Amino acid sequence: DIQMTQSPSFMSASVGDRVTITCRASQVISSYLAWYQQKPGKAPKLLIYLGSTLQSGVPSRFSGSGSGTDFTLTINSLQPEDFATYYCQQANIFPLTFGGGTKVEIK
Amino acid sequence: QLQMQESGPGLVKPSETLSLTCHVSGGSLSSDDYHWGWIRQPPGKGLEWIGIGLYTGTTYYNPSLRSRLTISIDTSKNQLSLKLNSVTAADTAVYYCVRWSSSSGCLDPWGQGTQVTVSS
Numbered sequence: 534d535i536q537m538t539q540s541p542s543f544m545s546a547s548v549g550d551r552v553t554i555t556c557r558a559s560q561v562i563s564s565y566l567a568w569y570q571q572k573p574g575k576a577p578k579l580l581i582y583l584g585s586t587l588q589s590g591v592p593s594r595f596s597g598s599g600s601g602t603d604f605t606l607t608i609n610s611l612q613p614e615d616f617a618t619y620y621c622q623q624a625n626i627f628p629l630t631f632g633g634g635t636k637v638e639i640k
Numbered sequence: 641q642l643q644m645q646e647s648g649p650g651l652v653k654p655s656e657t658l659s660l661t662c663h664v665s666g667g668s669l670s671s672d673d674y675h676w677g678w679i680r681q682p683p684g685k686g687l688e689w690i691g692i693g694l695y696t697g698t699t700y701y702n703p704s705l706r707s708r709l710t711i712s713i714d715t716s717k718n719q720l721s722l723k724l725n726s727v728t729a730a731d732t733a734v735y736y737c738v739r740w741s742s743s744s745g746c747l748d749p750w751g752q753g754t755q756v757t758v759s760s
Binding site: 534565567569575576577578579582583586588620622623624625627628629630631632633634 | 687688689700701702704736740745746748749750751752753
């Protein structure tokens with residue numbers, strides 16, 4: 534199985550901050566990486582797929598980059614509704630696997 | 641707009657079979673572009689991929705669950721189902737049904753999720 538390692542696992546940030554979350558795959562996954570946002574008691578929501586393609590309806594302050602094994606999710610100017618847990622997911626090979634999550638809390 | 645809704649018992653006894661159904665509305669399960677499947681999330685933990693299926697009967701399962709798992713798709717009812725045998729407390733989780741794109745590899749949309757507790 535491909536292991537997905539997210540960092541940090543937890544972060545405190547303020548409204549207006551620029552936030553960066555990284556995800557590293559244990560082997561090359563090309564650009565087959567997606568990012569999800571999950572709020573408490575809710576299903577995850579797709580933000581970005583194929584490493585950098587923004588899902589329809591997702592605000593442009595979210596962006597993704599990377600390929601191969603190293604990927605980044607950036608949130609520019611963090612908004613109150615962005616406080617949530619973020620997961621990366623690789624889709625290069627079965628079984629699909631997720632990172633352990635990054636919880637973004639209010640400082 | 642495609643919507644997915646899980647249903648099934650919230651409490652299952654150890655060693656019994658967990659059975660869930662997901663009804664899909666606003667779209668057809670008979671597509672070569674999408675697979676349909678399940679993700680679960682134990683309390684306070686991360687996401688685990690269970691498996692997916694195509695309307696043709698092709699399935700892909702998580703190896704850790706394969707021996708206990710059946711995913712099937714009923715295009716006449718526009719629903720997919722999950723059966724997990726011989727459950728233990730470790731199978732306690734919120735179970736989500738999802739659509740998987742074979743071209744992008746992403747999971748979207750997700751059902752709202754259904755809590756399943758394994759306990760006697």
